[in-house]
Amino acid sequence: NAGVTQTPKFQVLKTGQSMTLQCAQDMNHEYMSWYRQDPGMGLRLIHYSVGAGITDQGEVPNGYNVSRSTTEDFPLRLLSAAPSQTSVYFCASSLAGTARYGYTFGSGTRLTVV
Amino acid sequence: ILNVEQSPQSLHVQEGDSTNFTCSFPSSNFYALHWYRWETAKSPEALFVMTLNGDEKKKGRISATLNTKEGYSYLYIKGSQPEDSATYLCALVQGAQKLVFGQGTRLTINP
Numbered sequence: 001n002a003g004v005t006q007t008p009k010f011q012v013l014k015t016g017q018s019m020t021l022q023c024a025q026d027m028n029h030e031y032m033s034w035y036r037q038d039p040g041m042g043l044r045l046i047h048y049s050v051g052a053g054i055t056d057q058g059e060v061p062n063g064y065n066v067s068r069s070t071t072e073d074f075p076l077r078l079l080s081a082a083p084s085q086t087s088v089y090f091c092a093s094s095l096a097g098t099a100r101y102g103y104t105f106g107s108g109t110r111l112t113v114v
Numbered sequence: 115i116l117n118v119e120q121s122p123q124s125l126h127v128q129e130g131d132s133t134n135f136t137c138s139f140p141s142s143n144f145y146a147l148h149w150y151r152w153e154t155a156k157s158p159e160a161l162f163v164m165t166l167n168g169d170e171k172k173k174g175r176i177s178a179t180l181n182t183k184e185g186y187s188y189l190y191i192k193g194s195q196p197e198d199s200a201t202y203l204c205a206l207v208q209g210a211q212k213l214v215f216g217q218g219t220r221l222t223i224n225p
Contacts, residue, residue, distance in 0.1 A: 031211050042118070042203070042215035043158075050211055058212065090157065098207045099146040102160025 002026050006091050006106035013081040013113045021076040021109050023091030029104070031094040032074040033058070034066065036087040037108075043090065049074055081113045116140050118206050120216035127194050128224050134190040135219040137204030141185035145207040149178055149189055152201040152218065161189075161202075194223045 007022045025032065033048040045058030049068040063085060065077040074093075078085060088110050092103035119138045127133045137147065146165045150158040162171040167182040175192045191198055201218040208214050 033211060033213075035215075040217070042217045043205075043213075044215075045212060048211040056211075059214075094211075098148070098163075098211055098213055099165060100163060102148055102150070102163050103158070103213070104160070105157035107157050 004091055004093055004104050004106035006089075006109050008109060009107065011109060011111050013078070013111065015081060015083060015113060017081050019078050019081070021078075021089055021091075021111075023074045023076065023106060024072050025074075025091075025093040025104070026072065027093065027095070027104065028071060029093035029095050030071065031096060031098065031101075032068065033092050033103070034064070034074070034076045035090045035092065036060065037090060038087050046076065046089075078111075083113045085111065086113045087111060116143075116206065116208060116214055118204060118214050118216040120202075120204055120219050122219060123217065124220040124222070126222045126224055129194060129196060131194055132190065132192045133194055133221070134188050135202065135221075137187045137189070137216055139185050139187075139204075139206045141182055143208070144182045144185075145209065147180060147187050148203075148205040148207070148213065149187070150203040150205070152203055154200070158203060189219075191221075194221075196223045196225055199223045 004025045034046040035043040047066040049055045091106040094101040149161040152158040164180040169180040201220045203218045205213040205215040
């Protein structure tokens with residue numbers, strides 16, 4: 001099993017550019033989430049989904065869009081990149097509710113906005 | 115957004131010694147607590163999901179306890195080995211899919 005696959009692993013963007021971070025899982029997990037990791041801070045939730053067609057905002061959603069058209073894929077779109085979005089982004093999935101199941105994380109995407 | 119505190123922020127332990135560290139959280143509105151191990155250049159790996167007051171979980175030399183009434187969880191490592199060097203994260207399930215992570219405890223095992 002591939003688990004949770006994130007692409008790309010590294011990306012440099014110019015301010016104002018848009019891009020999509022890809023996330024795919026092959027474990028038939030219902031729940032998927034995007035987190036960002038910044039120095040000195042814990043992982044912060046950007047957006048999450050509890051199933052295909054259902055998404056909701058997390059703690060830091062501004063500047064990001066998501067959609068969940070299939071169970072497998074949960075892309076994160078940066079609409080107009082800003083230097084404050086320089087971060088490491090992690091996609092994670094769980095079989096069902098996180099009151100019972102832990103997350104499986106992808107390997108991360110390191111994004112630099114210049 | 116509630117606050118999840120982990121202490122200490124970093125810890126150096128001699129190989130073979132046992133150690134423990136703490137995750138503290140507001141005790142109200144508790145759903146579940148997660149522990150993860152995050153090795154350098156890898157992604158976080160789930161260790162435990164704990165839900166009940168008094169819960170104790172064990173995985174090899176690592177174990178965890180949970181006290182929801184006083185709002186803390188301890189993670190213990192018995193007989194530390196170099197491969198235990200990692201950052202250990204705890205996260206509180208705030209609702210549905212919303213996990214709030216602490217900043218982690220960075221553990222270094224000295225040979």
